[in-house]
Amino acid sequence: MNTSYDYVIIGAGVSGCTTAKHLKTYSDSILLIDKLEDVAMGASGAAGAFLSPLLGKPNAFKDLVTTSLRYSNNFYTKHTKDFIDTCGTTRIPKDSEDDNKFKSYIPFNDFDYTLDKDGYHFKDASVVSSYDICKHLTNDIDKLFNYEVKTLEYEDDIWIINSQYKAKNIILTTGYSLDLIDEFYLNIRPVWGQRIVIQTSTCIPYNYHKECSVSRTIKKDENTYIASIGATHHRFVEEKETNKTDTETLLKKANDILELKDVNVIQEIGGARASSVDYFPLLGSIINSKKTLDEFPYMKNGTNVLASRFSRYKNMFILNGVGGRGFVLAPYLSKMLVDHIVNGTVVDESLKVDRLFKREVKRLK
Numbered sequence: 001m002n003t004s005y006d007y008v009i010i011g012a013g014v015s016g017c018t019t020a021k022h023l024k025t026y027s028d029s030i031l032l033i034d035k036l037e038d039v040a041m042g043a044s045g046a047a048g049a050f051l052s053p054l055l056g057k058p059n060a061f062k063d064l065v066t067t068s069l070r071y072s073n074n075f076y077t078k079h080t081k082d083f084i085d086t087c088g089t090t091r092i093p094k095d096s097e098d099d100n101k102f103k104s105y106i107p108f109n110d111f112d113y114t115l116d117k118d119g120y121h122f123k124d125a126s127v128v129s130s131y132d133i134c135k136h137l138t139n140d141i142d143k144l145f146n147y148e149v150k151t152l153e154y155e156d157d158i159w160i161i162n163s164q165y166k167a168k169n170i171i172l173t174t175g176y177s178l179d180l181i182d183e184f185y186l187n188i189r190p191v192w193g194q195r196i197v198i199q200t201s202t203c204i205p206y207n208y209h210k211e212c213s214v215s216r217t218i219k220k221d222e223n224t225y226i227a228s229i230g231a232t233h234h235r236f237v238e239e240k241e242t243n244k245t246d247t248e249t250l251l252k253k254a255n256d257i258l259e260l261k262d263v264n265v266i267q268e269i270g271g272a273r274a275s276s277v278d279y280f281p282l283l284g285s286i287i288n289s290k291k292t293l294d295e296f297p298y299m300k301n302g303t304n305v306l307a308s309r310f311s312r313y314k315n316m317f318i319l320n321g322v323g324g325r326g327f328v329l330a331p332y333l334s335k336m337l338v339d340h341i342v343n344g345t346v347v348d349e350s351l352k353v354d355r356l357f358k359r360e361v362k363r364l365k
């Protein structure tokens with residue numbers, strides 16, 4: 001293996017793996033690193049990996065999810081068609097209040113639906129196999145596992161990783177752990193969650209979503225089917241922790257969708273979603289707050305400074321904060337990131353880290 005690369009991507013979840021896939025169009029000199037033993041061992045391994053429309057009145061986040069969902073469905077079908085199940089999802093309102101909300105959202109639905117006996121069936125919703133997707137996308141990428149990046153130093157236009165590897169460009173796709181970069185405004189919060197995999201004698205024809213998601217079943221043998229059920233949400237809980245209470249909660253919610261017979265829980269998987277304070281992802285270059293504030297100290301008093309004058313870490317980029325929809329968002333966002341890095345295309349303001357920097361600087365007053 002080389003020790004010097006044009007691009008080193010740190011973090012081999014769906015954000016890192018889709019970034020590697022897009023970069024591969026432009027470069028053969030890419031190294032993908034993870035501290036765990038394989039791809040998709042963080043949040044990406046825990047994900048039910050359902051791809052489903054966001055319902056609601058128009059807003060910027062819904063637009064982002066809609067554009068990303070269209071992109072990711074095509075992306076997975078094109079590159080990893082064996083690992084996407086385009087069986088559709090039926091969304092069931094929780095109660096009559098929720099049903100009224102669903103009805104009020106109808107004029108704003110971005111995807112076609114049909115009404116079936118249970119609820120609203122969206123044929124463009126799907127589910128992917130998270131591990132297989134990440135594995136397949138990075139087949140031809142150099143990878144380094146069980147390797148924790150502890151230090152990043154920049155010398156003579158080169159990033160030096162743990163005094164061992166060299167990179168012209170660094171891309172941080174490290175999920176909820178942002179220890180590598182000491183920037184007060186990059187406040188990513190972990191939202192821990194669990195999903196379970198069950199065996200059941202009930203055959204489920206497509207995905208369902210009500211208070212949890214239940215996947216279509218895969219046939220194991222004559223009377224046994226496998227389904228995935230996700231997910232719980234907790235703040236302030238340790239990464240990867242799994243517990244029986246969550247399993248019971250998920251089974252109860254799943255049984256409220258359809259009766260599952262002869263259930264045997266075969267896997268409980270936990271992970272931490274990385275969520276930004278405004279729930280929008282973070283994408284692009286990273287501002288060096290110390291240098292910027294040293295140069296423009298009056299920013300702390302509320303004076304505006306043009307973003308083009310902010311000091312930034314050279315050749316270092318980030319894709320993070322994809323929250324509970326990483327499998328929907330990452331293919332589209334990583335394409336945007338790679339276009340930005342390679343072709344200099346402009347990143348949408350709503351995704352740049354600049355918004356968090358400006359917001360936090362105001363609080364320093």
Ligand SMILES: Cc1cc2nc3c(=O)[nH]c(=O)nc-3n(C[C@H](O)[C@H](O)[C@H](O)COP(=O)(O)OP(=O)(O)OC[C@H]3O[C@@H](n4cnc5c(N)ncnc54)[C@H](O)[C@@H]3O)c2cc1C
Pocket residue numbers: 010011012013014015016033034035036040041042043044045046047048049050051147148149150173174175176177180191192193194195230231232269270271272273274319320321322323324325326327328329
């Ligand atoms: C229970 C659960 C269910 C979910 N269900 C869905 C769903 O149905 N649909 C959907 O779209 N999304 C879902 N999500 C969200 C989705 O899993 C995440 O948005 C997505 O996986 C985030 O991907 P990532 O690559 O950004 O982060 P991660 O997958 O967490 O990857 C980050 C990687 O960086 C590595 N890393 C960190 N620091 C270092 C370091 N210093 N050195 C080396 N490696 C490092 C970590 O080991 C990790 O592997 C779910 C999440 C959970 C927890």
